[in-house]
Amino acid sequence: MTTATPPPKRLATRELILEHAYELARVGGLEGLSIGTLAADVGMSKSGVFAHFGSREDLQLAVLDAAARRFMERVLVPALSAPRGLPRLRAIVAQWSEWGREHQSGCVLLTAAGEYDGREGPLHDAVVAQQAGWRGELEKSVGQAAAEGHLRADTDAPQLAFEIYALMLGLHHDAGLFGFAQASQRLSAAFERLWRSWQA
Amino acid sequence: MTTATPPPKRLATRELILEHAYELARVGGLEGLSIGTLAADVGMSKSGVFAHFGSREDLQLAVLDAAARRFMERVLVPALSAPRGLPRLRAIVAQWSEWGREHQSGCVLLTAAGEYDGREGPLHDAVVAQQAGWRGELEKSVGQAAAEGHLRADTDAPQLAFEIYALMLGLHHDAGLFGFAQASQRLSAAFERLWRSWQA
DNA sequence: GCAAAGAACGAACGATCGTGCTATTTTTCG
DNA sequence: CGAAAAATAGCACGATCGTTCGTTCTTTGC
Numbered sequence: 001m002t003t004a005t006p007p008p009k010r011l012a013t014r015e016l017i018l019e020h021a022y023e024l025a026r027v028g029g030l031e032g033l034s035i036g037t038l039a040a041d042v043g044m045s046k047s048g049v050f051a052h053f054g055s056r057e058d059l060q061l062a063v064l065d066a067a068a069r070r071f072m073e074r075v076l077v078p079a080l081s082a083p084r085g086l087p088r089l090r091a092i093v094a095q096w097s098e099w100g101r102e103h104q105s106g107c108v109l110l111t112a113a114g115e116y117d118g119r120e121g122p123l124h125d126a127v128v129a130q131q132a133g134w135r136g137e138l139e140k141s142v143g144q145a146a147a148e149g150h151l152r153a154d155t156d157a158p159q160l161a162f163e164i165y166a167l168m169l170g171l172h173h174d175a176g177l178f179g180f181a182q183a184s185q186r187l188s189a190a191f192e193r194l195w196r197s198w199q200a
Numbered sequence: 201m202t203t204a205t206p207p208p209k210r211l212a213t214r215e216l217i218l219e220h221a222y223e224l225a226r227v228g229g230l231e232g233l234s235i236g237t238l239a240a241d242v243g244m245s246k247s248g249v250f251a252h253f254g255s256r257e258d259l260q261l262a263v264l265d266a267a268a269r270r271f272m273e274r275v276l277v278p279a280l281s282a283p284r285g286l287p288r289l290r291a292i293v294a295q296w297s298e299w300g301r302e303h304q305s306g307c308v309l310l311t312a313a314g315e316y317d318g319r320e321g322p323l324h325d326a327v328v329a330q331q332a333g334w335r336g337e338l339e340k341s342v343g344q345a346a347a348e349g350h351l352r353a354d355t356d357a358p359q360l361a362f363e364i365y366a367l368m369l370g371l372h373h374d375a376g377l378f379g380f381a382q383a384s385q386r387l388s389a390a391f392e393r394l395w396r397s398w399q400a
Numbered sequence: 401g402c403a404a405a406g407a408a409c410g411a412a413c414g415a416t417c418g419t420g421c422t423a424t425t426t427t428t429c430g
Numbered sequence: 431c432g433a434a435a436a437a438t439a440g441c442a443c444g445a446t447c448g449t450t451c452g453t454t455c456t457t458t459g460c
Contacts (some may be wrong), residue, residue, distance in 0.1 A: 005386050007435075009426090009427065009436085010436080010437080011429090011435080013438095015420070016206070017268050018371050026318070027318050027319065028231075029231070029314075029315070031228075031229070031232060032231060033233070034416080034417065034418085035417080035418065035419090036416065036417070036418090037416095044438070044439085045438065045439045045440070046418090046419090046439090046440095047419085047420085047421090047435075047438075047439065047440075047441090048438045048439060049438095050418080050420095051437075051438075052437090054417090055418080055419080056417095056418060085398070104317075104318070105317075106314075106317070106318040110312055110314070112220050113369035113373060113376070113377060114229075114306075114310070114311055114314045114376075115229070115306075117306070117373075117377050118226070118227050118304070118305035118306040118376065119227065127377070128378075130380070132377075156389075158386070159386055159389055159390070162370055162374065162383075162386040162390065162392050163367070163370070163386075164358030165370060165373070165374075166366045166369060166370025166371075166373075166390070167363070167366050169366060169369035169370055169373055170362055170363070170365060170366025170369055171366075173313060173317075173366075173369055174362065174365075176313070176314075176317030176318065177313060177317050177327070177332075178328075178332070179330050183362075186358070186362040186363075188358055189356075189359055190362065190363050190366070193397060197393060197397050204439070207459090209406085209407075209456090210406080210407080213407080213408095217434070234446080234448085235447080235448065235449090236446065236447070236448090237446095244408070245408065245409045245410070245450085246409090246448090246449090247405085247408075247410075247411095247450085247451090248407075248409060248411065249408095250448080250449070250450095251407075251408075252407090255448080255449085256447095256448060256449090269416095392424040
C-alpha cells in the first residue's frame with residue numbers, strides 16, 4: 001500500500017510539509033519561505049519541520065523539485081496522450097495555459113528562475129537544470145511536429161521553442177498584473193499567428 | 201548648480217542611497233533588500249539610512265520609482281529620436297535589448313512584477329501602474345507605426361504590444377539562465393518574423 | 401562666527417531568522 | 431505487550447530584521 005518497507009510515516013509527513021511549503025512559496029517565492037511560518041502553517045514545531053530537511057536550502061531544493069514534478073504531471077503527461085506533432089504541441093500549450101490560470105498568484109518555477117538567475121549555488125543549478133529540461137521537451141515536440149509535416153521541414157526547433165516559452169511568460173506576466181481573461185485571449189491570438197507563420 | 205533652494209544636501213545622499221539600493225535590489229529583489237545591508241553598502245548607519253525614507257516600504261517604493269525612471273531614460277527617451285513608426289519601434293526594441301544585456305543579473309522592474317503580482321498593497325499598485333504605463337507607451341508606438349503605414353492598418357496595437365513584451369520577457373529569462381548571446385540571437389530572429397507578419 | 405536646523409550616529413527594543421541540542425512522544429517490530 | 435527506533439517538541443543560541451529614541455556632529459543662514 002505505502003512505499004515498500006523502509007519508512008512508512010516519514011515520507012507521508014514530508015509530503016504534507018512540502019504541500020504546504022509549495023503553497024507558501026507560490027506567494028512569497030523560495031527566498032521568502034521561512035521555516036517558522038511553514039511550521040505554523042503545517043501545525044508542527046519548527047524543529048520538527050527542520051528535521052525533515054536538514055537545512056533551509058535543502059527544503060528549498062525539495063520544494064523546487066516538487067514543483068517541477070507537479071508541472072510535468074500536470075502539463076506534459078496529459079499532453080502526451082495527444083497524437084505527436086502539432087496536435088501534441090497545441091495540447092502542451094493548452095495544458096500549460098491551464099496551469100497558468102491556476103497559478104496566477106505565482107508559480108514556484110518561474111519565481112525561482114527570477115530569484116536565482118543572478119546568483120550561484122545549488123538552487124541556481126537546480127533551476128537551470130529544470131528549465132533546460134523543460135525547454136528540451138518543448139524542442140522535442142516541435143521537432144516531431146516538423147517531422148510529421150505539420151510545420152515546415154526546416155523549422156528551427158530551439159527558436160520556435162523559445163518563442164513558445166516567451167509567449168507563456170507573457171501570459172503569466174499579464175495574467176498576474178492585468179487579469180487572466182485578457183491575457184489568455186492575447187495568448188490564443190498570438191499562438192494562432194505563430195503556428196500559421198511556421199506552417200508547412 | 202544644485203537643486204534650487206530647499207534641501208541641498210538632503211537629496212544628494214538620498215540619491216546616493218538609492219543608487220546602492222538599486223544595485224542591491226537587482227540581485228536580491230525589493231523583498232530581499234534590507235536596511236542593514238544597504239547601510240553597510242553605502243557606508244552609513246542603519247538609522248541614518250532609515251531616516252531618509254521613514255519605512256522600509258517607502259524605501260522599496262523609492263527604489264521602484266528610481267528604476268522606472270532609469271528605464272524610461274535609458275530605453276524610451278533615446279528611441280524617441282528615431283522617426284515615429286516602425287523605425288522608432290525598432291529603436292525601442294534595440295534599446296530595450298541593450299537594457300536587457302546590462303541587466304542580465306536581474307532587473308528591478310521585472311523582479312518586482314514577479315514579487316508583487318500576487319499580493320496587495322502600495323508596492324503592488326505601484327508595479328501595476330508602472331507596467332501599465334510602459335505598455336501604454338508600447339501600444340502608442342505600435343499605433344503610430346500602423347498610422348504611418350509601416351504596419352497593417354488594422355493592426356491590433358495591444359495585441360502586438362503584448363507579443364513584443366513577451367519576447368522581451370523571453371530574452372530576459374533566457375539571458376539570465378542560458379546566456380545573453382544565444383538569447384539575443386533568438387530575439388532578433390523572432391522580431392524579424394514578427395515585423396514581417398504584421399507588415400502592411 | 402554663532403545660533404538654529406538638519407543629518408547622521410549609536411544603542412536598544414521586540415521579533416524572527418536558521419540551526420543546534422536534549423527530552424518526550426509516537427511509531428514500528430519482535 | 432514490551433523494547434528499540436524514529437519522529438516530534440521544547441528550548442536556547444547568535445544573528446539579523448525594521449524601528450525608535452536621544453545624542454552628536456555637520457551644515458546652513460544671519
